[in-house]
Amino acid sequence: MDIAGATALVTGANRGIGRGFTEELLERGARRVYATARRPELIDTSDPRVVPLHLDLLDEQSVHAAAEAAPDVTLLVNNAGITTGADLLTSGLDEIRQDLETHLFGTLRVIRAFAPVLAAHSGGAIVNVLSVLSWVATPEGSGFYSVAKAAEWNMTNGVRVELAGQRTLVQGVHLGAADTDMTAGREAPKISPADVARAGLDGVQAGAIEVLADAPSRYVKAALAGDPAALYGAAR
Template identity: 80%
Template sequence: MLINNAGIATGAGLVTGDLDMIREDLETHLFGTLRVIRAFAPALAASGGGAVVNILSVLSWVATEGTGSYAVAKAAEWNMTNGVRLELAGQRTLVQGVHLGAADTDMMAGRDAPMIDPADVARAGLDGVQAEAIEVLVDDPSRFVKAALSGDPAQLYSPPSGN
């Protein structure tokens, strides 16, 4: 089993942020995760398949104020997960995406947001592997946003009051 849990957030805005910082988010979340998968895929195939678990985010599906480049990088990582899933199916490797709102980790230190215990994320991912689930929604924010994707995007992107 391979578990990818890339973790940086430069905080770069998309319109005015530093392009090198945006690239750093993409390099870590998209290309870093892909490089690790490419390195381990042959070993997984040799062992009969196994599993790849990518820890993603609710921000794979929605951007919020201040999450610009991180959300773009997680969206790219999510769709890369979907593509890798197709490519590794022939070697019987389960590829799973695990989505969550926020976990109580160093990366979230000092932020005022509801957070879940990282152990709950790990447990949900492992339970998902056992159930052969390709997607795991760990918490209420991930379930809410995933369900909202089929509706009017205005419910996720209503303008601030006064606009």
């Protein structure tokens, strides 16, 4: 799929990885980018190709309104998310559900709304921004975030199968920590949002269904084929 001339919609586009995707899409010649957020007034509209839209993953009405407002989308980038830091054993269940409602059901809600739009434009492509925590849990408060991202990962795989008939490319992008507000104050190697966007869009142009954007994601993916003690030795 060519990015030049494409019409994209990016969720969570007001900052971080979402903003990185928006900027990279514009750099590659996208015709229009619908940049969505719960607070669209925070979107940078200095480029006339950027169209801000309100979209809240937990509000089905806002999702369908966005799909109606953007009937020409050929590329959907699902980036919006949260991290509550909820622990599996000690946090309240309502807090835990918020992670799952956002990353699994919220992302799926957007895909369901835009699948017919993509079908009307020869299939197009969907990019889901996932995480190395789709495959491994860590002791640094990743608890239910890991569970939610694992669910989103396999949902991505399932949606890929169901949308194959309409020729929609469904891609998962995995990364470790990105240099965003979400990881501020965390001491760890961090990939830049721009590099995540470049890797994801390179993958779209190449027809790749999975992108490992950095060294941590490549290491953990490779380790899944071996003894899990390599990842959880300290937790045994």
